[in-house]
Amino acid sequence: MVVSCFQYHRSTSYDRDRMEGHGLDWENQPSVFKEYPGIEPIPLPEPGPFPEKNLSELLRQEKLDPEGFTFHIKALSTLLFLTYSLTGKARQGDGFFYFRSVPSAGALYPAELYFTANGLAGLDDGLYHFSIARHGLHLLREEPQGKGAESGPSLTFFLTSIFFRSCWKYRDRGYRYCLLDTGHLLQSLVLAAGSMGASLSCSADFPDNQVNRFLGLDQEREVCLAVAEVPMRKESVLGVIPESEKLSQDMVDASRVALKETVYSAPVEAHKAGMSIRRGNEESLPAMVYRLGPSPDHWEPLPSFSTWHEVVQYKDAVLSRRSRRNFFQEPMPEPAVHGLLDGLLKGTSENTRQFVGTGVLVNNAGSREPGYYLLDSKTESLGMVKEGPFMETMAHICLDQAWLANAALHFLFMADLGALEERFGPRGYRYAMLEAGRMGEILYLTAASMGIGCCGIGAFYDEEARQLLKLDKNTRLLYLVAVGPVKRA
Structure with missing residues (x-):
């Protein structure tokens, strides 16, 4: 039961x-x-x-x-x-x-x-x-x-x-x-x-x-x-x-x-x-990104993103959106990286911040060093948790789906499920998973608007992911979204 x-x-x-x-x-x-x-x-x-x-x-x-x-x-x-x-x-x-x-x-x-x-x-x-x-x-x-x-x-x-x-x-x-x-x-x-x-x-x-x-x-x-x-x-x-x-x-x-x-x-x-609603104290929880476990040594403010490299308008991005897996190892242009980060920053509300923390595994994207980063959407800053290659290991954790290793970026949506349940009861799980899905949709459409590939992954070995990402014992990866250049047919 x-x-x-x-x-x-x-x-x-x-x-x-x-x-x-x-x-x-x-x-x-x-x-x-x-x-x-x-x-x-x-x-x-x-x-x-x-x-x-x-x-x-x-x-x-x-x-x-x-x-x-x-x-x-x-x-x-x-x-x-x-x-x-x-x-x-x-x-x-x-x-x-x-x-x-x-x-x-x-x-x-x-x-x-x-x-x-x-x-x-x-x-x-x-x-x-x-x-x-x-x-x-x-x-x-x-x-x-x-x-x-x-x-x-x-x-x-x-x-x-x-x-x-x-x-x-x-x-x-x-x-x-x-x-x-x-x-x-x-x-x-x-x-x-x-x-x-x-x-x-x-x-x-x-x-x-x-x-x-x-x-x-x-x-x-x-x-x-x-x-x-x-x-x-x-x-x-x-x-x-x-x-x-x-x-x-x-x-x-x-x-x-x-x-x-x-x-x-x-x-x-x-x-x-999760049918009972336990809101009570209306004061928002601290941002989830600070309650995951890992902590960057310093946070780097992101530059202001005035424009993206959009190749189609919103309506055409909606109609052309697909889950694309045929990533290949090509550097992602800096404007595309900016667009993806800006899409998440602008699409993240206070509500999202208290339920879901965002991480990024960088492979071959703009001027960023390969590594594991956390994204603070409120201060619009990025902090490196650990430098180095992560893509092949994460692809192995995602049920050995080798194509994931070729993506330029893995966006990670994570939550301290124990803390959410303590505060909101079992319904807190709904809040976190729904918000993770919403962020995934923003990435899908942002990628489509810039003509690059995107594919969401909900299947992975959960404990292996927790250990790789250095998450606290009650914190879990909820959703991974891979983004990067794809081969054209």
């Missing part, structure tokens, strides 16, 4: 001497598209026009005007397209594999996107599921037109994850990927909204059971992990979600994505352990 998310993380750690291989049940491969039998999707208008902005502009934007988003269905279509869309296809067996704008471990895509709309021109008020396959909407709950109109229009997104999609391949470790992938999608949504002039208020704190019931989820299979609102109302929509009636069993059963599913207990139990 999992009662602690730190316990869950430890129990799903990979150990080189205890790894048990397992085959995949191809007869029950999960569908990556959620459908609602009997509910025909409402087609959305063709998306566009698209914002002509660079990613660097979006990340540097100051807090936006809450009324900056125009509430109509055409704008919603564009927002959803930029957030989560099919961007290409390749033949796979007897069918096709569809690339998406957002990365996913094993291309299993556990994340789903729902929203409630009120007062949005061209769309009836209600709860909707976004069908990425059809670029359309499944209407799940109708709301009387004009209800809540006195509070103004509202748009609230709910990001969920279907356990079995990830657990089919990764088994009990799958909950890690569900959280990271939801973080990817959340950051994609934030950037898409920002590109259209809207700010989002994001939260991982909400009444789980009430929200899951409202969305019509089978909580053994699918759960809500994050909420994001366009803050137009004085009060959050979360505060007025009623104790809603249960949706029809057919709708609830839509959380099932294979004929025969194994319900892996560890992810379900870990998630339930």
Whole structure:
């Protein structure tokens, strides 16, 4: 029985001497598209026009005007397209594999996107599921037109994850990927909204059971992990979600994505352990980068990065984003290194800093000496922990994926899980993993905007990684993102 998310993380750690291989049940491969039998999707208008902005502009934007988003269905279509869309296809067996704008471990895509709309021109008020396959909407709950109109229009997104999609391949470790992938999608949504002039208020704190019931989820299979609102109302929509009636069993059963599913207990139990919210003291914790264990002898302030070497605008970076592994040993130009660091600095909030610390393994990148560094996003400085080559050793730790040794940089997202659990309870694990995923998404899009490769890694021998990075006993590597020049086809 999992009662602690730190316990869950430890129990799903990979150990080189205890790894048990397992085959995949191809007869029950999960569908990556959620459908609602009997509910025909409402087609959305063709998306566009698209914002002509660079990613660097979006990340540097100051807090936006809450009324900056125009509430109509055409704008919603564009927002959803930029957030989560099919961007290409390749033949796979007897069918096709569809690339998406957002990365996913094993291309299993556990994340789903729902929203409630009120007062949005061209769309009836209600709860909707976004069908990425059809670029359309499944209407799940109708709301009387004009209800809540006195509070103004509202748009609230709910990001969920279907356990079995990830657990089919990764088994009990799958909950890690569900959280990271939801973080990817959340950051994609934030950037898409920002590109259209809207700010989002994001939260991982909400009444789980009430929200899951409202969305019509089978909580053994699918759960809500994050909420994001366009803050137009004085009060959050979360505060007025009623104790809603249960949706029809057919709708609830839509959380099932294979004929025969194994319900892996560890992810379900870990998630339930984190359902209680323990915020209490609202004072932020000290920055996580100072609580990991290693400490640089000195911190070097980073130069001001006025421009990046962007070769495509934000929209094209979204559409061209891929997980690229064909790194080769070529020096990464200094402007590209600056862009990656600046993207993380500008995309890191106070919230991120208290939950996740960032490290960098440098191989062949600009003028930096090879070594292991920590990044302090608040003071915008970099400190070397240890000089020397690390890439081959880290590639060995990442399940001997030799291609990782050719990357120019490995970005490391780490957290003291013991301290987070002590302060926030098991839910602190959600906060850290979601933030790690969000930072990974920033790197993916920053790399795509500059025409370089990027690939996230959540599979590694956990204790070996802890020892290599000199992390304290309760601190763990959560996510590694490799970046560097790639060979062109």
